[in-house]
Amino acid sequence: MPVIVAKKAGSCTAAGCGGRVLKGEYVEYSAATGTRHLECAGADQGMRPNLKAGTCRCGAAAAPREGSLVLKETTRGGRFVKRWLVLCRRCSGLPTSS
Numbered sequence: 001m002p003v004i005v006a007k008k009a010g011s012c013t014a015a016g017c018g019g020r021v022l023k024g025e026y027v028e029y030s031a032a033t034g035t036r037h038l039e040c041a042g043a044d045q046g047m048r049p050n051l052k053a054g055t056c057r058c059g060a061a062a063a064p065r066e067g068s069l070v071l072k073e074t075t076r077g078g079r080f081v082k083r084w085l086v087l088c089r090r091c092s093g094l095p096t097s098s
């Protein structure tokens with residue numbers, strides 16, 4: 001993946017990081033994973049909050065702002081395709097006390 005100089009401040013998308021990316025810092029960038037620290041380049045993709053209702057792979061309904069999204073990367077017809085899949089709270093490993 002290409003290394004670029006960050007044109008604006010943002011946050012690292014790697015799981016377990018989420019730290020600040022500073023303007024002018026060397027980062028690794030790809031359309032699929034976003035901006036990452038160089039040392040985070042090999043880390044798992046971070047979780048995104050789920051903003052739309054959806055259905056988890058386990059069949060449970062996930063309400064908006066519940067659970068998370070995971071990036072699914074596939075290649076179709078030689079083109080890179082990314083889809084966000086909804087995970088319910090349980091499959092996201094989040095507490096289900098509510």
Ligand SMILES: [Zn+2]
Pocket residue numbers: 012013014017018019036037039040
């Ligand atoms: Zn990072």
Ligand SMILES: [Zn+2]
Pocket residue numbers: 056057058059060087088089090091092
């Ligand atoms: Zn689930």
